[in-house]
Amino acid sequence: MSNYLKKTDTIGKIWIWSAAVLVLMVPVAICVYYNSWPEITSVLKGLLGVAPIFWTVGVIEVITYTPMLGIGGTYLAFVTGNLTSIKAPAALTAMENADVKADSEEGEVISTIAIATSSIVTTLVIIVGVVLFSLVAPVIESPVLKPAFDNILPALFGGLAVVYVSKNWKLSIVPLVFMVTLFLCVPSLADSVGILVTVGVIVALVSSRIMYKKGWI
């Protein structure tokens, strides 16, 4: 590992652990300031409704996205969040356009720049929205615009698919057919797409390995 990467790892760890403490301090500050500590049972009850799914998604996201985003990109993206809808596509597109590989130092640089830029822009957009809340809220919530935001993922992944599938069509066929068939047969799985990313990744890796061993790719 180069000096830059080693240093990025150390600095990244300091930032992410500081962020973890800061994030935990938010509910602590609320409870202390308002003297409003809730009963543990009510928190646990609420947590039971979300933790099993979202802790699993959390583990999957870390394992799947870390190799793609590089060291700096990972430490920053997991603090700023919204990986699937912004950070991962931003990093992948930037690396593709700059013609660098994800596991090279150039890839590390481009991925970090893309994730940092998109974090700054997202934060600024939300700040503007919060400052102009009474003006922005009715526009964003208008039923006319709702379909645009409801369809943000197909609008994003349609374009991404053309770039990646056209370049790697042999590697794409098996995971694509598998995932389409799976969702056609079991539509209720749509709610757990975060977990199914792992299934897609495993199918893609196994089929690629077989094709590679057979000399098809």
Add this chain to the structure above:
Amino acid sequence: MEFSPNSTFLYIVAIIVIAFVLVQSVYFLVRAYRQGKKLGMSTAKLRKTILSTAIFTVAPAVSILMGVVVLAKALGIPLPWIRLSVIGALTYELPAASAAANSFGIKELGELITDPKVYSAIAWVMTLGILPSIILPPILMKGIRGGMVKIKGKDPKWSDIFMTSLFLGMISAFLGVVFAHINEGLKGWIPFFVLLVSAAVMAICGLLIKKCNMKWLENYAIAISMLCAMTFAVFITPVIAG
């Protein structure tokens, strides 16, 4: 202390957290930019990355702002602002807040929460539910990076295929999910049509880049295809759904 989900105190907490995120992002940006220059990457390439990413980010960022607007009705502005600027995701925060509210017998997050205990419990659930995403990266980084280096050292060609397969596996899942609702009639096809429009616009951009030598378009193609597809959704949905 009188409680309000929109109190000055909560705004101050939000501003501290948001400032932290901004400072971290700027720090990483400057550091990576400098390293890029050291590696001999051109200023034009680095600046292009910043500009095209910034343009691409606006539309999805507005959709995240929508999450703040929706949650603000029950939780006020500061808490959703914090949650959606740090670690969170649109797909996570709403179910987390709803699950926490449900445990207090609140069925829907429609009215402003005025009980500080309920509000605190929701804040705890939203925070604890997302914690693995921030704790695991520093713990697992060494193992994951080690594994990657090992694969690359052993077989560089397979390492490339491995990385591409990771991307494709992720993309396949999000392409597949578009088909989940097509059993519900024509309305269920809308996401698929949106996907097709996005793909078609991207393909046209690709042709323009290659055949007409419009290299500059490369950096905006994903933003353009996304916006065209979202605009298409605005027009097609009332026609199909009635």
